[in-house]
Amino acid sequence: MTSSPYFAPVNNSISTFKDNIFEGKVLFCTGGGSGICKGMTESIMRHGANAVIIGRKFDRLTEASRELSERTGRTCIPIQADVRQPQTLQAAAERTMEYFGRIDFVICGAAGNFMSPISGLSENAFKTVIEIDTLGTYNTVKATIPHVRATKGAYVHVSATLHYRGTPYQVHVSAAKAGVDAISNVVAVEEGPHGVRSNVLAPGFTSGTEGMRVMSGNKTNKTEGFSNPLGRFTEIHDVANVAVFLFSPAACYITGQVLPVDGGAEHLRGDF
Numbered sequence: 001m002t003s004s005p006y007f008a009p010v011n012n013s014i015s016t017f018k019d020n021i022f023e024g025k026v027l028f029c030t031g032g033g034s035g036i037c038k039g040m041t042e043s044i045m046r047h048g049a050n051a052v053i054i055g056r057k058f059d060r061l062t063e064a065s066r067e068l069s070e071r072t073g074r075t076c077i078p079i080q081a082d083v084r085q086p087q088t089l090q091a092a093a094e095r096t097m098e099y100f101g102r103i104d105f106v107i108c109g110a111a112g113n114f115m116s117p118i119s120g121l122s123e124n125a126f127k128t129v130i131e132i133d134t135l136g137t138y139n140t141v142k143a144t145i146p147h148v149r150a151t152k153g154a155y156v157h158v159s160a161t162l163h164y165r166g167t168p169y170q171v172h173v174s175a176a177k178a179g180v181d182a183i184s185n186v187v188a189v190e191e192g193p194h195g196v197r198s199n200v201l202a203p204g205f206t207s208g209t210e211g212m213r214v215m216s217g218n219k220t221n222k223t224e225g226f227s228n229p230l231g232r233f234t235e236i237h238d239v240a241n242v243a244v245f246l247f248s249p250a251a252c253y254i255t256g257q258v259l260p261v262d263g264g265a266e267h268l269r270g271d272f
């Protein structure tokens with residue numbers, strides 16, 4: 001393994017979990033070419049899994065796959081697909097099966113975001129984000145479910161916390177992520193009897209990501225007006241560590257849950 005901007009070894013181990021807990025497992029991750037999803041993929045590969053990352057931009061995916069394979073000593077392959085087009089995801093799942101023969105873990109992470117007041121948002125703009133986030137999650141689940149049932153695997157859906165309250169300029173993303181949370185719950189109840197778990201990870205403002213850039217007006221480390229009990233932004237490795245936990249046997253009795261990774265920002269009050 002080589003060094004990473006996200007993960008620093010502690011006592012020669014990369015997390016509190018054993019390094020090889022995901023040996024022989026295969027991850028299928030939409031949106032894995034950058035940001036939080038790339039970080040989660042790296043962390044899961046560092047624990048022994050191979051991975052497929054899916055996205056629209058093949059050059060970026062290819063570069064990310066090369067980096068991920070190099071840093072982890074595992075195999076990552078890039079597959080170009082648009083989560084809005086179910087046939088491209090079906091093809092991606094089939095290629096994963098041909099290449100690795102199994103799918104254990106799925107991260108539904110592809111997302112779109114920009115800031116706009118509802119009064120200025122076109123129908124197509126609203127629909128675009130719903131199609132990427134919500135329909136894309138549905139399409140990803142549909143394409144992978146038979147394979148995930150076969151391995152009694154698990155889903156992690158990447159959502160947000162902004163729809164818990166009204167967040168200005170985010171009507172499209174708020175509606176889309178509420179839909180993602182709902183899909184995860186239904187997957188949990190319908191697939192639980194088949195041994196499949198489904199949970200949601202809800203990152204807060206995450207340093208160095210496209211989401212942070214979009215929501216903070218091009219700053220990647222906005223601090224103005226921000227506070228939470230732990231006093232810092234979410235880091236990519238915070239989210240990646242929780243993804244490792246959710247896919248691990250330590251979480252084998254956890255399904256249908258939404259887990260915010262936001263330092264308590266949304267649920268705790270410090271303003272009395």
Ligand code: HXC
Binds near residue numbers: 112113125
């Ligand atoms: C208003 C906009 C807009 C903007 C696009 N549109 N950007 N409207 N303000 N800034 C409108 C367009 O005018 C068009 O509507 C419609 O949206 C579709 O735009 P396209 O560019 O044709 O779509 P597409 O090429 O598919 O691009 C998708 C995208 C894009 C979502 C618009 O921005 C994108 O893919 N962004 C990168 C991914 C990203 O943002 N990732 C971060 C996710 S973070 P009309 O009516 O003109 O046809 C996240 C977590 C948030 O989701 C939580 C943080 C705490």
